[in-house]
Amino acid sequence: MSSIAEILWVEKYRPRTLDDIVNQREVVERLKLFVKEKNMPHLLFAGPPGTGKTTAAHALAHDLYGETYRHYMLELNASDERGINVIREKVKEFARSRAPENVPFKIVLLDESDNMTSDAQQALRRLMELYTVSTRFILVANYPSKIIDPIQSRCAFFRFTALKKEDIVGRLRYIIENEGVRYEDEALDAIYEISEGDMRKAINILQAAASLGMVTVESVFKVVGMARPREVREMIRLALSGDFTGSRNMLRKLMIEYGLSGEDVVKQIHREIFSQELKIPEELRVLIADYLGEIHFRLVEGSDEDIQLAALLAWLALLGKRSQM
Amino acid sequence: MSERKIPWIIKYRPKRVDDVIGQDEAKKTIISWLTEWAKGRIPYKKALLLYGPPGVGKTSLVEAIARELNFDILELNASDYRRKSDIRRIVGTAATKKPLLKKGLIILLDEVDGIDPRADEGGLEALVDVIKNTINPIIMTANDPWKEQFRVLRELCELVDFKELTENQIIALLQKICDSEKIYCEREALRWIASRSMGDARAAINDLQAVAEGYGKVTIGLVRAIVRGREKTINIWRTLNEIFYANQAWAAKKAVTQSEEDYESLIRWLNDNIPKKYSDPLDLFRAYDALARATVMLSRAKISGEWGLLSYVFDLMGPGVSLARRSEEILKTRYGFPDWIRLMAQLKPMREEREKLAEHLSYRILASKSTIMNEVIPYMMLIFRNPSDPVIAARLALGYNLSKDMIKYLAGDNTENVIRALEKIKRARPEEVGKETKREPEKREARKEKSSKGLDYFIKS
Numbered sequence: 001m002s003s004i005a006e007i008l009w010v011e012k013y014r015p016r017t018l019d020d021i022v023n024q025r026e027v028v029e030r031l032k033l034f035v036k037e038k039n040m041p042h043l044l045f046a047g048p049p050g051t052g053k054t055t056a057a058h059a060l061a062h063d064l065y066g067e068t069y070r071h072y073m074l075e076l077n078a079s080d081e082r083g084i085n086v087i088r089e090k091v092k093e094f095a096r097s098r099a100p101e102n103v104p105f106k107i108v109l110l111d112e113s114d115n116m117t118s119d120a121q122q123a124l125r126r127l128m129e130l131y132t133v134s135t136r137f138i139l140v141a142n143y144p145s146k147i148i149d150p151i152q153s154r155c156a157f158f159r160f161t162a163l164k165k166e167d168i169v170g171r172l173r174y175i176i177e178n179e180g181v182r183y184e185d186e187a188l189d190a191i192y193e194i195s196e197g198d199m200r201k202a203i204n205i206l207q208a209a210a211s212l213g214m215v216t217v218e219s220v221f222k223v224v225g226m227a228r229p230r231e232v233r234e235m236i237r238l239a240l241s242g243d244f245t246g247s248r249n250m251l252r253k254l255m256i257e258y259g260l261s262g263e264d265v266v267k268q269i270h271r272e273i274f275s276q277e278l279k280i281p282e283e284l285r286v287l288i289a290d291y292l293g294e295i296h297f298r299l300v301e302g303s304d305e306d307i308q309l310a311a312l313l314a315w316l317a318l319l320g321k322r323s324q325m
Numbered sequence: 326m327s328e329r330k331i332p333w334i335i336k337y338r339p340k341r342v343d344d345v346i347g348q349d350e351a352k353k354t355i356i357s358w359l360t361e362w363a364k365g366r367i368p369y370k371k372a373l374l375l376y377g378p379p380g381v382g383k384t385s386l387v388e389a390i391a392r393e394l395n396f397d398i399l400e401l402n403a404s405d406y407r408r409k410s411d412i413r414r415i416v417g418t419a420a421t422k423k424p425l426l427k428k429g430l431i432i433l434l435d436e437v438d439g440i441d442p443r444a445d446e447g448g449l450e451a452l453v454d455v456i457k458n459t460i461n462p463i464i465m466t467a468n469d470p471w472k473e474q475f476r477v478l479r480e481l482c483e484l485v486d487f488k489e490l491t492e493n494q495i496i497a498l499l500q501k502i503c504d505s506e507k508i509y510c511e512r513e514a515l516r517w518i519a520s521r522s523m524g525d526a527r528a529a530i531n532d533l534q535a536v537a538e539g540y541g542k543v544t545i546g547l548v549r550a551i552v553r554g555r556e557k558t559i560n561i562w563r564t565l566n567e568i569f570y571a572n573q574a575w576a577a578k579k580a581v582t583q584s585e586e587d588y589e590s591l592i593r594w595l596n597d598n599i600p601k602k603y604s605d606p607l608d609l610f611r612a613y614d615a616l617a618r619a620t621v622m623l624s625r626a627k628i629s630g631e632w633g634l635l636s637y638v639f640d641l642m643g644p645g646v647s648l649a650r651r652s653e654e655i656l657k658t659r660y661g662f663p664d665w666i667r668l669m670a671q672l673k674p675m676r677e678e679r680e681k682l683a684e685h686l687s688y689r690i691l692a693s694k695s696t697i698m699n700e701v702i703p704y705m706m707l708i709f710r711n712p713s714d715p716v717i718a719a720r721l722a723l724g725y726n727l728s729k730d731m732i733k734y735l736a737g738d739n740t741e742n743v744i745r746a747l748e749k750i751k752r753a754r755p756e757e758v759g760k761e762t763k764r765e766p767e768k769r770e771a772r773k774e775k776s777s778k779g780l781d782y783f784i785k786s
Contacts, residue, residue, distance in 0.1 A: 003724075004720055004723070004750055004753075004754050005720055005721075005723040005724035006717065006720035006721050006723070006724045007689070007721065007724040007725065008690065008701070008705070008721070010690060010701070011689050011690055011691075014691070049696070049700075054691045054692065055691070058691060075688075075691075077687070077692075077693040077694070078693075079693040079694070079695050079696075080687070080693050080694050080695075111692075111693060112693050112696075200692075200700060200701075201700065204700070204701060204704040205704070207704065207708070208704040208707045208708055211707070211708040211711060211714060211717045212711060212714075223704070223707060226707050227703040227704055227706075227707055228703070242606060244600055244606075244609055245600050248600075252664075252668055255668075255672055256668065256671050256672050256675060257675075257737070258675070258679075258706075259672065259675030259676040259677075259678060259679040259734065260676075261676065264698075264699070267699070295617075298617070298620075298621050301621065301624060301625070301628075302624045302627075302628065303617075303620045303621045303623070303624040304592075304617075304620040304623075304624075306596065306665050306668075307592070307596050307613070307616055307617050307620050308617050308620070310596065310613050310616075310617070311610070311613040311614050311616070311617035314606070314609045314610040314612075314613040314614070315610055315614075317606045317609065317610065318606040318607055318609070318610040320606075321606045321607075
């Protein structure tokens with residue numbers, strides 16, 4: 001009996017084995033060799049978001065250890081772990097745990113490793129050396145240049161490239177067939193354009209659009225627009241029109257409604273100011289971005305989000321007034 | 326739909342004499358004096374002047390006694406009777422009429438010190454005349470009866486002293502209210518409110534209600550942030566004025582450093598009051614820019630422990646905000662209380678729910694919490710907030726075994742619809758309830774192995 005419970009398509013249609021992965025061919029071929037030899041060095045997977053880095057790591061582990069592979073893989077995310085000390089403790093504990101039967105090592109998967117400071121990366125390097133007998137590290141990163149050289153030199157490097165149109169559209173068609181989605185062809189082109197080669201994004205857009213009914217170019221754009229809170233644009237518009245208090249109320253509503261952090265709001269604004277849907281004089285976009293970057297840095301530094309964002313809105317109000325004159 | 330809230334100072338107004346806290350002397354005096362009237366005798370003094378600080382129960386006690394001794398009451402506020410003609414017409418008439426049903430009629434003149442001897446010329450003299458001629462008991466209340474102009478009036482009255490309530494008396498009162506409202510409260514919080522009220526039960530109850538109704542509980546943290554002494558509010562307004570109206574840097578800096586308000590809450594006050602005073606966009610930006618940089622300095626001081634940097638914080642929040650103003654205009658808008666603390670109270674649970682959801686999903690979606698928050702949750706929200714098809718959302722909720730709070734976070738206004746659809750599915754397919762949906766059947770075996778791992782481990786070793 002088919003289940004009535006549903007899961008997100010990004011999970012449902014994630015490739016499980018290396019054979020399932022149809023793109024990133026060179027990468028996959030090399031990884032298959034490791035499975036065959038049951039040995040591998042530390043690995044560094046680098047490439048843009050949604051290109052299958054984490055998926056490939058899981059598929060590799062799956063092929064090495066079988067269905068229970070997650071017992072033999074420690075999954076860490078540098079953005080979620082609190083500092084290198086926590087990571088060290090977890091690795092230490094993991095290295096002591098049960099070894100797999102037919103493979104002489106276990107895997108430590110460290111996602112978003114380029115989010116670590118270089119000091120933390122130095123500590124990580126020592127960690128990699130310390131446990132190199134029993135474990136292999138797979139480091140996943142968007143920007144390999146942010147990984148320090150001593151780590152890069154200890155890893156086999158794998159570059160993941162943005163997915164090609166036929167890969168994305170092909171996968172979307174496969175899902176569409178399986179799910180019985182009604183759609184028009186142009187919508188798939190639109191999804192590909194918006195996704196910029198990011199499979200996760202493409203599939204999420206497809207699922208959200210399908211939940212609204214037939215997947216059309218229009219519904220795709222609707223979904224993309226709605227996935228960004230409309231309050232962001234409204235807040236910017238109010239500020240530029242000179243209504244500081246109105247835009248600030250909108251800001252606070254936005255944060256409460258979605259539980260956003262100050263940094264989230266900054267990122268949303270950033271996306272918005274370079275979108276063509278926001279009709280403002282071109283040079284204003286740069287003036288806003290300049291101050292926005294400063295505010296972003298201050299938030300990272302830990303200063304008060306409500307006040308920093310207020311300053312930003314006041315800046316927008318001032319720019320708005322000047323551009324009218 | 327929302328029920329109208331009765332102010333607690335009315336809801337918990339003492340009904341019986343015993344309900345009035347303390348003031349035993351005053352109770353005795355008033356009761357024996359009124360008992361004389363009830364017996365048809367006219368006491369030596371035909372009027373009482375009850376005096377004491379505000380909110381200690383002067384008026385409530387008179388009302389309670391009147392009820393118990395079966396007196397009628399004619400209650401007038403200073404604004405009702407301040408003019409000579411009003412006093413003659415209203416008070417004078419009442420003072421010379423015998424009530425028919427009750428034992429007597431008390432004429433209660435509240436806040437008699439509200440009569441201004443100059444503006445309400447002749448008012449006090451008229452009152453003196455009325456007292457001389459009354460055949461009914463007259464009771465007056467005042468905060469400060471010792472001013473020279475009340476001398477004649479004082480001589481005609483028996484003075485009844487009302488004591489400031491002690492902290493413990495107020496705490497007990499607040500505790501009783503919390504109990505009867507079934508509101509969680511911390512003793513420390515009540516003590517804070519009580520000490521700020523300076524013996525004024527009315528003020529304390531108002532403060533209690535403000536916190537309790539805003540947050541559903543009364544904790545020391547909330548109370549510290551919200552309740553301030555009456556004195557302090559005036560101080561903060563003075564400080565804000567000194568900052569906003571200063572023309573010289575030293576004056577603005579002095580306003581900050583000499584303020585009784587600590588600098589962190591002063592920053593909060595400035596944050597919410599700059600737009601109430603500055604309207605020109607340039608002024609507004611320059612002021613917020615200065616304040617924003619003050620908080621940058623502050624966080625640097627905190628992180629580095631270099632508290633010498635604090636001086637620059639003061640420079641920016643005082644003179645920085647003050648001298649930001651280039652235009653002559655300062656708005657007349659009244660100062661408002663900072664909103665941010667209340668907002669944070671709403672924001673925090675939403676943020677926590679978002680984090681929890683991201684954490685919950687990250688094992689399945691294979692991405693970091695931040696990726697899930699920014700790249701996955703927005704699309705889920707869209708599905709969950711689509712009012713025309715709550716079933717898809719409900720199926721996802723089932724597939725990920727989402728808690729009610731998670732559903733609520735995702736679905737917002739559409740929550741009811743999704744929950745209803747979910748209940749329906751659960752009734753129709755009870756076998757799927759409570760277990761997370763796995764993608765493929767072999768995952769279930771994986772789970773089985775995990776649970777037997779412990780035993781396995783021992784056998785192998």
